[in-house]
Amino acid sequence: MMIEYRNILPNESKAYRMIRLESLKAFPEAFSASYEESVKMEKLRLEEDIENQKPDRFVTGVFIDNELSGMCAFVNIGNNTGNILQMYVRKGFQGKSIGIELIQATILEAKCRFNNIKVELEVKSDNTKAFDLYKRAGFEEIPNDLQETSDVVIMRYLRD
Numbered sequence: 806m807m808i809e810y811r812n813i814l815p816n817e818s819k820a821y822r823m824i825r826l827e828s829l830k831a832f833p834e835a836f837s838a839s840y841e842e843s844v845k846m847e848k849l850r851l852e853e854d855i856e857n858q859k860p861d862r863f864v865t866g867v868f869i870d871n872e873l874s875g876m877c878a879f880v881n882i883g884n885n886t887g888n889i890l891q892m893y894v895r896k897g898f899q900g901k902s903i904g905i906e907l908i909q910a911t912i913l914e915a916k917c918r919f920n921n922i923k924v925e926l927e928v929k930s931d932n933t934k935a936f937d938l939y940k941r942a943g944f945e946e947i948p949n950d951l952q953e954t955s956d957v958v959i960m961r962y963l964r965d
Contacts, residue, residue: 820873832893836891867898876893887925927960946958947960
């Protein structure tokens with residue numbers, strides 16, 4: 806099994822779309838977007854960003870035997886902060902450290918592109934599997950100003 810972590814290229818935007826829709830269908834509770842709304846869209850936002858190679862955002866893919874099998878998006882939101890979004894690894898490849906390596910590849914790319922960037926993410930508080938993965942990858946929970954009314958935990962990457 807050959808595994809490669811790299812940015813998804815413009816000509817691979819359709820593969821991104823397919824795996825994004827798959828992630829929304831497989832884990833609807835984990836994402837703020839819905840499969841039903843997304844499937845109707847002509848182009849997804851990050852699909853367009855991949856095609857246009859936006860400098861402030863990118864999607865890292867894990868390619869297993871040359872097939873896109875997971876993704877992790879990064880968006881620079883300003884103030885030396887960026888967010889990891891849309892983390893997903895196909896079911897057959899979960900539990901094999903591919904998710905942690907995908908996150909690490911995404912963080913490495915973000916740190917290469919953006920000097921002194923703080924990497925953060927949001928995870929639903931009841932998504933313990935994802936929360937534990939992010940902890941193992943080096944993220945720690947940080948205060949959430951909306952914590953009392955929110956079901957979201959904010960985490961920041963604390964390793965260098």
